[in-house]
Amino acid sequence: MLTILQFDAASASVLQRLLAAGDLPTLAGLRERGRWHELDAPATQFAAGAQHTLYSGVELGEHGLFYPFQWSAPDQRVRYMGAFEAPAPIWERLGTRTLAVDPYESRPPTTTPPGELICGWQLHDRVVLRQWSAPGGAHGRLERLFGPPEPVDEVFGRHTADEMLGLRRRLLAAPGRVADAATLLLGEQSFDLAWLTFCAAHVAGHQFWDLSQLDPAGLDPAAERVLGATLEDVYRAVDAAMGRVVAALPPDADLMVVSPVGMEINTSRADMLPEMLRAVLDPATTRDAPAQGGSIWRLRAALPSGLRAKVASALPEKVALELTSRLETRGVDWSTTKAFAHPAENQGYIRLNLRGRERDGIVAPEEAKDVMEEIIAGLSTFTDLDGSPVIRSIERVADLFGTGERAHQLPDLIVKWVDTPATQARGVTSPQYGTVLRHGVGSGRSGNHTEGDAWALVVPGASTPVHPEGRPRLEDIAATAAALAGRDAGLTGRPLLRP
Structure with missing residues (x-):
């Protein structure tokens, strides 16, 4: 036995x-x-x-x-x-x-x-x-x-x-x-x-x-x-x-x-990644005003966790799971979105809206490398509000897990955060792309x-x-x-x- x-x-x-x-x-x-x-x-x-x-x-x-x-x-x-x-x-x-x-x-x-x-x-x-x-x-x-x-x-x-x-x-x-x-x-x-x-x-x-x-x-x-x-x-x-x-x-x-x-200890800034990415790919929308967190993170910050818990517990299990799934990318205009931050709370995950892979993909396969390089270069300019680093590395998933039968389900990039606590972080900033402020406390997890x-x-x-x-x-x-x-x-x- x-x-x-x-x-x-x-x-x-x-x-x-x-x-x-x-x-x-x-x-x-x-x-x-x-x-x-x-x-x-x-x-x-x-x-x-x-x-x-x-x-x-x-x-x-x-x-x-x-x-x-x-x-x-x-x-x-x-x-x-x-x-x-x-x-x-x-x-x-x-x-x-x-x-x-x-x-x-x-x-x-x-x-x-x-x-x-x-x-x-x-x-x-x-x-x-x-x-x-x-x-x-x-x-x-x-x-x-x-x-x-x-x-x-x-x-x-x-x-x-x-x-x-x-x-x-x-x-x-x-x-x-x-x-x-x-x-x-x-x-x-x-x-x-x-x-x-x-x-x-x-x-x-x-x-x-x-x-x-x-x-x-x-x-x-x-x-x-x-x-x-x-x-x-x-x-x-x-x-x-x-x-x-x-x-x-x-x-x-x-x-x-x-x-x-x-x-x-929790080092993740994944809740701020959706707007960090948006600032890099569409800087005109964020240069004049500080960018705020992704839609689901805004909702989580706006409503007390106790209230959300009561609402979720009142819903049938399947309904609650479907609602959460729908909220993750609510409001995204796929006709203009070249890449998006995949749901995450530990590492940061980014996936291209790739033509021929995504149903509504707009990035041509021959452009994928350039878009990823643009994302990597742009995100790498972000620091904590005090100027300290927030990103340790950004890696291409295909280099690590590119040969498996279902590797296509994985994101395209992993954003790895520095090994410093993020539980008290208020935001991140970039000299090129402006400031992204955190809504609430992010996931609320003190460990990760x-x-x-x-x-x-x-x-x-x-x-x-x-x-x-x-x-x-x-x-x-x-x-x-x-x-x-x-x-x-x-x-x-x-x-x-x-x-």
């Missing part, structure tokens, strides 16, 4: 600090028994795409999924990611008995594979942790025994202390719910693969990296102390829950602890994903560890599951364990 414990989006610096303090005894004990691998994970340049690669073993350019709300060229609009084909997770490809709890950004299986698959169990998020189970009654049975999951639907923007105290309570309870379900089901039946995703660490990293994004009204000293300890407290709760799961495993079970992406920091801790049980040549890859996790199942799944990854 192989068990994969996904310590999702764990911060390398926080882990190091807590391990040194002896606050993560389960992870520390496993580290003594196993081998820690830093993973080569190019999908982390598209943080949301890393999850699909992790679960399926399929490279980013082959599956083309990189953000929950993604551009559809035939439709000339943004659509929720469920509209796009996704690679099957490894447990569906293998057909082995699997216990899977809360695979992030996943979808219900098209058939019912053997085992127990549950999503939206520890927490429910209508975008990335949608509720489903296979067999269909598994969710209801667990809810009867342990109670229903708590919602954690993210609403971009500033939050109150009371809202965050409520979120803290839900996050601290979530890891125990994974252990509750896993220990129950492991005691009832045998599995070939168990894949348990501890999502609370991911959410806590975004929302509780620091308290800079909270409304100071109501943030009294006691609330500040409690909220300020949340991230580390959640990590401790994950470690304790993992300990319960490890104790329930067969003594010869193979084990891996995995984090597909990292987490550190790092480009690196993916890792896997491999703890062999009955199997033999493989000492890889070179640095292991994110794709190797699914390949390991296939190897231990004795299946050739046609994956590019190399196993880290063999029978």
Whole structure:
């Protein structure tokens, strides 16, 4: 049996600090028994795409999924990611008995594979942790025994202390719910693969990296102390829950602890990129007046996050997702738009409105290189309002992921921000193109994903560890599951364990 414990989006610096303090005894004990691998994970340049690669073993350019709300060229609009084909997770490809709890950004299986698959169990998020189970009654049975999951639907923007105290309570309870379900089901039946995703660490990293994004009204000293300890407290709760799961495993079970992406302070200025791009490509519209954020960011800043949360919760799930998709590029005149900022909140993404690829494309393929060079040169002139740099590099996606079957779904440029905090940024400015001011606080996330920091801790049980040549890859996790199942799944990854 192989068990994969996904310590999702764990911060390398926080882990190091807590391990040194002896606050993560389960992870520390496993580290003594196993081998820690830093993973080569190019999908982390598209943080949301890393999850699909992790679960399926399929490279980013082959599956083309990189953000929950993604551009559809035939439709000339943004659509929720469920509209796009996704690679099957490894447990569906293998057909082995699997216990899977809360695979992030996943979808219900098209058939019912053997085992127990549950999503939206520890927490429910209508975008990335949608509720489903296979067999269909598994969710209801667990809810009867342990109670229903708590919602954690993210609403971009500033939050109150009371809202965050409520979120803290839900996050601290979530890891125990994974252990509750896993220990129950492991005691009832045998599995070939168990894949348990501890999502609370991911959410806590975004929302509780620091308290800079909270409304100071109501943030009294006691609330500040409690909220300020949340991230580390959640990590401790994950470690304790993992300990319960490890104790329930067969003594010869193979084990891996995995984090597909990292987490550190939020450095993103992606909310300002739409108007930075507009200033470069159409400077006449912005030279006489400061440019303001893109339409969806203006809306987010204009309405309190609590109000938007109430409106969203009142809408049916499909309606809320469709509305968000429509708002992402609302009001764009495609007959004059040469390029646009793709939805993002981590790196910045830019896509050309390319003739022959986009339904309403206007940029001729032979002009694409010149347009990209114009964009790169123009955006590179922007700095923070104090003159410090904001862009580290701008890279052509085709140079990195240009050969995959679905690489055409990816944006054309990645804007990588400098590694300085952006949570207090008020805007950016360019001597050529003027000033772009931020609306509100942007996403309201105090923490965000790092480009690196993916890792896997491999703890062999009955199997033999493989000492890889070179640095292991994110794709190797699914390949390991296939190897231990004795299946050739046609994956590019190399196993880290063999029978």
